[in-house]
Amino acid sequence: MQMTERKARPILFSGEMVRPVLLGDKSQTRRVMKPQPVLVDNGQTWDWPKIIKRVGGHDISAASWAANLKDPHVKESCPYGKPGDHLWVREAFYVDLETDVFYHADYSTHDALAAFADAGAHWKPSIHMPRWASRITLEITDVRAERVQEISEEDAKAEGIEFRGSYWLGGKGTLQCWPTAQRAFRALWDSIYAIPKPRHVTINGKKVITHYESFPFSGKPGTFTFRGKPHIVTSNPWVWAVELKRNEGDT
Numbered sequence: 710m711q712m713t714e715r716k717a718r719p720i721l722f723s724g725e726m727v728r729p730v731l732l733g734d735k736s737q738t739r740r741v742m743k744p745q746p747v748l749v750d751n752g753q754t755w756d757w758p759k760i761i762k763r764v765g766g767h768d769i770s771a772a773s774w775a776a777n778l779k780d781p782h783v784k785e786s787c788p789y790g791k792p793g794d795h796l797w798v799r800e801a802f803y804v805d806l807e808t809d810v811f812y813h814a815d816y817s818t819h820d821a822l823a824a825f826a827d828a829g830a831h832w833k834p835s836i837h838m839p840r841w842a843s844r845i846t847l848e849i850t851d852v853r854a855e856r857v858q859e860i861s862e863e864d865a866k867a868e869g870i871e872f873r874g875s876y877w878l879g880g881k882g883t884l885q886c887w888p889t890a891q892r893a894f895r896a897l898w899d900s901i902y903a904i905p906k907p908r909h910v911t912i913n914g915k916k917v918i919t920h921y922e923s924f925p926f927s928g929k930p931g932t933f934t935f936r937g938k939p940h941i942v943t944s945n946p947w948v949w950a951v952e953l954k955r956n957e958g959d960t
Contacts, residue, residue: 729869
């Protein structure tokens, strides 16, 4: 019997994502699918270039696409991996002179962060975390391709949305309160993905902004203008919904 190779890839998590993982409250993550599929033939057909391997660039009718999402080849096309693969989490961190690793997510209060600042600590962004400093490894248990608005109440809870007794918290770095986990997830999503992000090219050794893009939960899609550049808005984007479980070997 041929054994399937298990791969390990890095994945970026914010502090708001790390904390529920450590508490055992986060078992799903959603990431924007890139490139996004586009509707053609007057909105009757989805074109999925370079996304689903089995499709091979061929158009799939909107009516039959839901059935095709159940195909196992869809799971194999996810850039984050397929069921059984591992994801090691990159998060904001600091390494002191004795090579002890400190994690920003563990020090969320103003006083705690101020103490680090007074000590001359310089937090490094998650993108720079090396494998040896990572403390969390997650195993992929399932992968789905869906629109972000398809998230259910139970899915939103599995995303690690925090419950405060009578309301749900949503919105990165805010104390917004919502009556459902689904609504709180929407606020959290928009606090990350509705903000215009610059896209660059390098010309003569210099990075130049060509356009901006954002992927809000809802709203009007299209191309607008932001800071004098085109701003491409893709509302209700297609996402990879990845289900996870924490590796028992983590400390």
